[in-house]
Amino acid sequence: MSGGQLAAILVREQQAFASARPQSLALSQRAAAHFPHGVPMHWMRDWGTAFPLFVHAAQGAELVDADGHRYVDFCLGDTGAMFGHSPPAVAAALAAQAVRGLTTMLPAEATPHVGEALAEVFGLPWWQLTQTATDANRAVLRLARAVTGRPRILVFNHCYHGTVDETMVVMGEGGRTLPRPGQIGRVNDVSQTVVVEFNDLPALQAALAAGDIACVLAEPVMTNAGMVLPQPGFLDALRTACTRHGTLLVIDETHTLSSGRGGYGRSTGLAADFLVCGKAVAGGLPCAVYGFTDDVAARLRRAEAAREPGHSGLGTTLSANPLALVALQASLTQLMTVANHDHMNRLAAQLASAIESAFRARGLGWQVSRVGARLEFGRGVPPCNGSQSLAAIDHDLEGAMHLYLLNRGFLLTPFHNMMLVSPATTAGQVTAFLSAFSDCLDEFSGLMGAP
Ligand SMILES: Cc1ncc(COP(=O)(O)O)c(C=O)c1O
Numbered sequence: 385m386s387g388g389q390l391a392a393i394l395v396r397e398q399q400a401f402a403s404a405r406p407q408s409l410a411l412s413q414r415a416a417a418h419f420p421h422g423v424p425m426h427w428m429r430d431w432g433t434a435f436p437l438f439v440h441a442a443q444g445a446e447l448v449d450a451d452g453h454r455y456v457d458f459c460l461g462d463t464g465a466m467f468g469h470s471p472p473a474v475a476a477a478l479a480a481q482a483v484r485g486l487t488t489m490l491p492a493e494a495t496p497h498v499g500e501a502l503a504e505v506f507g508l509p510w511w512q513l514t515q516t517a518t519d520a521n522r523a524v525l526r527l528a529r530a531v532t533g534r535p536r537i538l539v540f541n542h543c544y545h546g547t548v549d550e551t552m553v554v555m556g557e558g559g560r561t562l563p564r565p566g567q568i569g570r571v572n573d574v575s576q577t578v579v580v581e582f583n584d585l586p587a588l589q590a591a592l593a594a595g596d597i598a599c600v601l602a603e604p605v606m607t608n609a610g611m612v613l614p615q616p617g618f619l620d621a622l623r624t625a626c627t628r629h630g631t632l633l634v635i636d637e638t639h640t641l642s643s644g645r646g647g648y649g650r651s652t653g654l655a656a657d658f659l660v661c662g663k664a665v666a667g668g669l670p671c672a673v674y675g676f677t678d679d680v681a682a683r684l685r686r687a688e689a690a691r692e693p694g695h696s697g698l699g700t701t702l703s704a705n706p707l708a709l710v711a712l713q714a715s716l717t718q719l720m721t722v723a724n725h726d727h728m729n730r731l732a733a734q735l736a737s738a739i740e741s742a743f744r745a746r747g748l749g750w751q752v753s754r755v756g757a758r759l760e761f762g763r764g765v766p767p768c769n770g771s772q773s774l775a776a777i778d779h780d781l782e783g784a785m786h787l788y789l790l791n792r793g794f795l796l797t798p799f800h801n802m803m804l805v806s807p808a809t810t811a812g813q814v815t816a817f818l819s820a821f822s823d824c825l826d827e828f829s830g831l832m833g834a835p
Pocket residue numbers: 516517518519521544545546547603608636637638639662663
């Protein structure tokens with residue numbers, strides 16, 4: 385199959401998308417009078433459709449658009465709705481709190497319960513709340529510097545930890561840190577950020593040996609450049625090297641919460657000095673958390689005592705508002721249950737293995753990687769770092785496949801081939817997806833060979 389055939393499929397699918405969705409089109413045209421490109425947040429344009437789907441309602445694992453089309457949602461708000469859309473426990477807690485105050489800049493009564501639940505689920509004693517995972521990561525980098533008195537941080541090449549300026553970097557020639565391309569109005573100085581490839585233990589050890597790195601900020605499985613699994617022993621060696629060189633280990637579990645109750649670290653015994661989790665942590669309500677050890681807390685108290693009076697530079701007014709607290713409490717105690725994670729893991733494992741079989745049956749050299757309820761498929765062998773993973777992505781082809789599936793009622797995450805299974809996702813929905821996916825592979829397999 386040629387590039388021309390791909391273009392022809394794309395035209396057909398774009399026409400099918402547009403002609404079946406007059407309401408979304410009308411809403412996007414009307415919204416464009418006041419929102420650039422008709423969307424209230426510019427990422428909402430990135431679905432590869434001529435205009436966005438406007439959402440009427442989202443419930444459980446399903447989404448209904450403004451034209452009444454129903455979709456089985458495997459994107460789940462790019463993780464924010466990992467536990468399903470509007471989980472009843474969270475919706476009820478929000479409804480009860482909504483008439484009792486939305487924001488007060490004082491701790492809500494739920495606060496001690498939330499602290500106890502966070503400690504129980506994630507296994508760290510000390511916690512703070514922010515509005516977003518971006519903000520939690522930004523705070524943790526500051527605190528790690530305060531605790532260690534060191535200026536530099538280390539991240540893995542092609543990581544994403546939110547729009548934290550100093551982590552928006554890539555590795556250039558000779559390992560030099562460069563700003564990630566495409567950033568608008570950028571002024572950030574990235575000279576304090578060291579970048580190495582994931583799974584490159586010698587490079588990591590050499591960087592830490594310099595003794596000037598406050599913390600390593602890492603996802604335990606890279607999930608934002610496709611999916612890159614840690615090689616056996618890599619994370620243990622990372623932990624050991626951090627301890628040896630006095631560097632704090634910050635584990636960002638925002639996406640790897642999919643691993644199981646308490647995230648990847650809890651499931652595998654990887655001990656973090658700081659842990660960050662956002663997106664789904666409060667069932668989809670804007671809220672993120674960061675936790676830390678007794679040792680970090682003691683060192684923070686000393687740093688606090690030594691700092692000059694003034695603004696700490698951390699915190700935002702609406703963080704830890706009462707809605708966030710009650711949503712977090714409901715999520716920690718009623719969504720992050722062993723039973724829910726078991727269901728998600730089991731169904732995602734079945735989905736991953738069926739997708740692998742579908743590739744194998746057609747002789748396609750594609751693979752599936754999985755971390756609990758989250759999976760990612762892609763061309764070639766499982767990548768060992770972010771560069772390899774990105775090199776395997778064919779945006780035109782994969783975008784066309786996503787559109788094909790969307791037109792048949794299945795949503796995948798834009799940008800890459802991520803699928804997430806929620807507690808509300810059913811075996812029937814997975815079976816229906818696999819049938820559409822099989823048709824999709826029949827249509828596209830001529831383009832899915834070597835790049
Ligand atoms: C691992 C990780 N950390 C942090 C963030 C930032 O989350 P938010 O956009 O909610 O601030 C993301 C977003 O995709 C992420 O993938």
